[in-house]
Amino acid sequence: MSTVPNPFDMTGKVALVTGASRGLGFAIASALGHAGATVVINARTAENLTAAATKLREAGIRCETAAFDVTDSAVASAAVDRIVQDHGRLDVLIANAGLVNRAPLGEWTEPHWDVVLNTNLRSALFLAQAASAPMKRQGSGKLIFTTSITGIQGRGTIHAYVASKSGLAGLTRSLAAELGPSGINCNSIAPGYFETELNIPLLSDEAFVKRVIDRTALKRWGKPEEIGGVALMLASRAGDYITGQQIVVDGGITGTM
């Protein structure tokens, strides 16, 4: 038997994953849980969260739920405190909850802009603020955000989404700079096009589906479980010397032509 410790082993670690009742967040929770972490999964809809937790537990994962809206920073901070009270630690925050609004520029209103910016960007700062307090006491922790390749390659109609994800990539770097001396890493994952509920309108547009396939080096859309590996790498000891980075997982759409 090998005596070299597995750098991806998450035994004894506690991770909060937001937006984890389905899609990419669920896949990330599953990857961390299979590696041995206790995962606390979050979303707003308690019923969906319970169903997701049941699936993870059936797969042998230690899983708890925390239903809250990430845009309510006081409630989010209280949820982080509760995890620390229950487990004595918090090792990983995956701030993944996000949404999109699609409309031509002329149809945008302030509420449309605010809901996207508050969910995708503002909430990440306050979740990181809450999570970094126990991490500082521990002298270690991993903050991981889900950005998007649309923050790199803009696309029309999703203005607030592109702005929020670009902002989140910047926040990744400023938090990495400030928290590095406390032993806390901050990175983000920029997915390309994945088959999730967020993309139902795109997936039902045959021409758009084909356009993505044609432009992607691997000639297909991503499957949610294909995001889990990079999240595990960043969350585990394997990622201990990576900070301030945005890692693209997109089948080659931004790297090739």
Ligand SMILES: NC(=O)c1ccc[n+]([C@@H]2O[C@H](COP(=O)([O-])OP(=O)(O)OC[C@H]3O[C@@H](n4cnc5c(N)ncnc54)[C@H](OP(=O)(O)O)[C@@H]3O)[C@@H](O)[C@H]2O)c1
């Ligand atoms: N799918 C892609 O191709 C893709 C590409 C690039 C980036 N991303 C990013 O990846 C992340 C996950 O996307 P996805 O495709 O997995 O989306 P999804 O299938 O729509 O899942 C979104 C999750 O977030 C939760 N959520 C939404 N608003 C929330 C809030 N205010 N508070 C707490 N939870 C909230 C949803 O549950 P409730 O509605 O019950 O709260 C759900 O669990 C997002 O940040 C998205 O921008 C996705």
